Amino acid sequence: MRYLPLHLDLKGRHVLVVGGGEIALRKVTLLLKAGARITLVAPEISGALKETLRDHELLSATYESSHLDNKVLVVAATENETVNREVSGDATAKNILVNVVDSPELCTVTFPAIIDRSPLVVSVGSAGGAPVLTRYVREQIELLLPERITQLAGFLAKTRDKLKDLLPDIDRRRRQTEDFLTTPGAEAAMSGDSVTAESYLFDTEKTVTSGEVYLVGAGPGDPDLLTLRALQLMQKAEVVLYDNLVSPRVLDRVRRDAEMEFVGKRSGYKSTSQEDINDLLVRLAKDGKRVLRLKGGDPFIFGRGGEEIQKLIEGNIPFQVVPGITAASGCAAYAGIPLTHRELSQSVRFVTGHPKDGKVDLPWQEFVHPMETVVFYMGLGGLATICQQLMNAGREASTPVAIVSKGTTPEQQVLKGTLESMPGLVARTQIQTPTLIIVGDVVNFSAQI
Ligand SMILES: C[S@@+](CC[C@H](N)C(=O)[O-])C[C@H]1O[C@@H](n2cnc3c(N)ncnc32)[C@H](O)[C@@H]1O
Structure with a gap:
């Protein structure tokens, strides 16, 4: 290991920055976050730096070694190699830590890529040699670390003394904290619920169940539309219950060793009733499992x-709900249809077109406004009825209609027609489910883009 990572306490300490431009500003911003007192020296200082360093020392001058007096760290952020070398040489001679931007050979310290979830801070470095790789690794870690881990770190710091009193033995205390991090208490701490979090942290007899359920929206099919939160929980879950609307490419993102259980409806499979799914969720969580209930779109x-x-709630099981991109948003965006538009549609309505007892029974009179987009989920079976009823209620026969099949996936198809023509078009086309029906003038907008 060429460099030892240390987290430096700069609060109130004096740091010299040499340079007055954009690069200096980036370093200054970081140093200020850590509470440093800054002296900046440069013949020309940018307006942004003057503004940022209003309460610090600004010297419009050329660098000289006396500027290093009483400093713990110096950052050379100039494009002048002679000055950079001079700063590095002077600082090294005086045993002051020095960083020269983009010149690892002149540095005794380098700036790592940082994931700041203060008080939790993760730093990633490559001895200054591979900054792009460093940033890439940082991004990967960013994905795994929820923003709210900040609250968890704060909670653990706050409860540290109490846990010490409860478990004076350091090994037991460490094990208790490790166990706690896998319980719903950790999620509770991240949500700011310290009462629940404490009930897990201080439960040394392990009396509370450690199972929980994540009800997560998987979006309409394209895995790149998963939320960060969904991805984080997909990595955390031990058991996954998923529907047929969750695409295989989404399932590929689930933790490799998770137990996968299909609970959707698919021909050739015995379908699981909603009651059975509900019971299964409760049972698995009571067995102490972290269960991911993955649903297409938004749960x-x-x-x-x-x-x-x-x-x-009835089973007293801790859970969280993570929204997903609903089919209407995903399909409309990928088909180039804005659901609202200042001149074409002032509102949008999501309606289930699922026939009940063979009939699509809906308040059709409410759907007649020409400036409203109506989106029917589960409507393919009742398409002819939907189109006829909308016309009967007063919507123009020429109102544009789109059917989006397998939206956002590589197999997406978009069929366009009108209320009058669409049932005939569908009868002549092999269209695959799932499909979404979008009714309104916005449908024609996609022809323009
Ligand atoms: C039971 S609903 C579930 C809706 C889901 N919770 C959501 O927010 O998108 C199933 C219906 O959603 C629509 N749907 C879901 N994914 C779709 C996709 N990729 N393309 C088209 N329609 C889709 C279809 O109308 C399908 O019949």
């Missing part, structure tokens, strides 16, 4: 997410 939009959490 709270025609996803029966409400029923599932009702059961979890």
Whole structure:
């Protein structure tokens, strides 16, 4: 290891920055975050630096070695190699830590790439030799570390003394904290619920169950539309219950060793009833498992997410709900159809077109406004009825309609017609489910883009 990573306490300490431009500003911003007192020296100082360093020392001058007096660190951020070498030589002679931007050979310290979830800070370095790789690794870690881990770190710092009193033995204390991090208490701490979090942290007899459920929206199909939170929980779960709307490419992002269970409806498979799914969620969580309930789109939009959490609440199971991109948003965006538009549509309505007892029974009179987009989920089976009823209620027969099949996936197809023509078009086309029906003038907009 060429460099030892140390986290330097700069609060109130004096740091010299040499340079008055953009690069100096970037370093200054970072140093200020750590609470450093800054002296900046440069013949010309940018307006942004003057503004940022209002309460610090600015010297419009050329660098000289006396500027290093009483400094713990110096950063040379100039494009002048002679000055950079001079700063490096002077600082090294005086045993002052020195960083010269983009010249690792002149540095005794380098700036790592940082993931700042203060008080938790992760630094990634490559001895200054591979900054692009360093940033890439940082981005990967960023994905795994939820923003709210800040709250968890704060909670652990706050409860440290109390845990010490409870468990004076350091090994037991460490094990207790390690266990805690795998319980719902950690998630509770991240959500700011310190009462629940403490009940897990101080539960030395392990009396509370450690299982929990994540009800996560997987979006309409394209795995790149998963949220960061979804990805984080997909890496954390031990058991995954998923529907047929969750695409294989999304499932590929789940932790490799997770137990996968299909609970959707698919021909050739015995389908699992909603009651059985609810019971399974409760049972698995009571067995101490971290369960991911992965649903297509958004769990709270025609996803029966409400029923599932009702059961979890009754079973006293900790859970969290993570929204996903609903089919209407995903399909519309990928088909180039804005759901609202200042001149074409002032509102949008999501409606289930699922026939009940063979009938699509809906308040059709409410859907007649020409400036409203109506999106039907699960509507293919009832398409003819939907189009006819909308016309009967007063929407023009020429109102544009789009059917988006397998939206956001590589197999996406978009079929366009009108209320009058669409049932015939569909009868003549092999269209694959899932499909979404979009009704309104916005449908024609995609022809322009
Ligand atoms: C039970 S609903 C679930 C909706 C989901 N919770 C959401 O927010 O998108 C299933 C319906 O969503 C629509 N759907 C879901 N994914 C789709 C996709 N990729 N392309 C087109 N329609 C989709 C279809 O209308 C399908 O019948």
